[in-house]
Amino acid sequence: MDEFRRVFAEAEAAAGKAAETPDAPPEDPTACFLSTADAQGRPSARVVLLKGLDGDGFVFYTNYESRKGRQLAENRWAALTFYWPRIGWQVRAEGKVEKVSAEESDAYFASRPRGSRIGAWASLQSQPLDSREQLLERVAEVEERFAGQPVPRPERWGGYLLVPERVEHWRDRPYRLHDRWVYTRAADGWEIERQYP
Ligand SMILES: Cc1cc2nc3c(=O)[nH]c(=O)nc-3n(C[C@H](O)[C@H](O)[C@H](O)COP(=O)(O)O)c2cc1C
Numbered sequence: 001m002d003e004f005r006r007v008f009a010e011a012e013a014a015a016g017k018a019a020e021t022p023d024a025p026p027e028d029p030t031a032c033f034l035s036t037a038d039a040q041g042r043p044s045a046r047v048v049l050l051k052g053l054d055g056d057g058f059v060f061y062t063n064y065e066s067r068k069g070r071q072l073a074e075n076r077w078a079a080l081t082f083y084w085p086r087i088g089w090q091v092r093a094e095g096k097v098e099k100v101s102a103e104e105s106d107a108y109f110a111s112r113p114r115g116s117r118i119g120a121w122a123s124l125q126s127q128p129l130d131s132r133e134q135l136l137e138r139v140a141e142v143e144e145r146f147a148g149q150p151v152p153r154p155e156r157w158g159g160y161l162l163v164p165e166r167v168e169h170w171r172d173r174p175y176r177l178h179d180r181w182v183y184t185r186a187a188d189g190w191e192i193e194r195q196y197p
Contacts, residue, residue, distance in 0.1 A: 001055055003169065003183075007089055008053075014086035027086060034060065035079040036071040044071065050080075051108060057163040058093060059100060061108060063125035065156045070126075072097055078162055088172025095164040105158035110150075117151035118142050173197075 011029035018027060028049070035045040046068065052059030058080055063069055072078060076096040083090045099105075109117060122138040129135055142151075164185070171179040178197040183190045 001053060001057070004091060004093075004167065005053060007084075007087070007091065007169065008082075010087050011082075011084035011089065014084070018086055027084075029082070029084055031082075032060075033079075033081040034068060035081065036068050037075050037077065038071050039074040041075075044068070045081075048080075050082075051159065054161075057095065057161050059104075059159050059161050061105070061157070061159045063120070063123070063157050064099070066125040068126075069156075072160065078160075080162055090168075090170040092166075092168040092170075093162060093164040094166045095162050097160040097162045100159035100161050102158070106153050108159060109153035109157065114151060117153075118146070120157045121146075121151070121154050168195075170197075 008029060015027040015029050030050040031047050032050055033045045034048045035043055037043045044067065048060040048062060050058055051061055060080075064073075076098070077094070078097050079092060079094045081090065081092050109120070112120075118139060121142040122135060164183075166185070167183045169179075169181050173179055176197060180195040180197055182193045182195055184193070
């Protein structure tokens with residue numbers, strides 16, 4: 001996690017520098033691919049945003065009843081893949097997920113803009129939706145329901161912590177002779193292995 005933090009800070013600094021250039025596409029270093037698989041091992045992947053890092057792992061937020069949420073309920077193994085092109089770096093973290101505490105999800109939910117909190121109530125993520133109008137109607141209903149009051153966290157929405165068992169760093173080097181090093185959780189800490197690119 002210390003090494004991840006250090007490289008992440010570099011990626012953030014590089015994204016900040018690029019943002020000063022008007023034509024540069026925006027880059028959000030918190031964006032990463034979350035891969036999950038169902039009970040049959042069929043994989044799926046999508047982008048989520050990293051919202052927290054602690055000694056134990058990586059935190060992201062989503063709808064627990066979404067497709068990914070259903071897969072994680074069946075199969076707790078998941079992977080997060082970061083790619084930061086500006087510093088030529090990839091990180092792959094693999095491990096089991098657990099839900100973060102209700103208090104932690106509440107605290108993060110409360111920090112979000114009101115519109116996003118309303119949206120979390122209105123959206124039944126990954127369920128069929130007839131039209132955009134239907135979504136906007138649900139937004140209006142939720143706004144009316146919570147008019148003049150704080151918007152609490154819907155129970156179906158919250159955080160997951162991915163506790164890594166394996167973390168790989170990949171650093172771009174000339175002639176595809178990239179550096180790769182892999183941390184694997186061991187009984188008393190982490191083993192580290194260099195691998196061919
Ligand atoms: C840049 C970006 C950031 C995203 N961040 C999140 C996120 O933090 N949480 C989330 O649930 N979905 C996020 N999404 C949407 C997901 O990629 C995905 O469409 C959604 O979660 C439904 O996935 P599912 O049906 O596999 O559950 C993001 C998409 C993009 C492109």
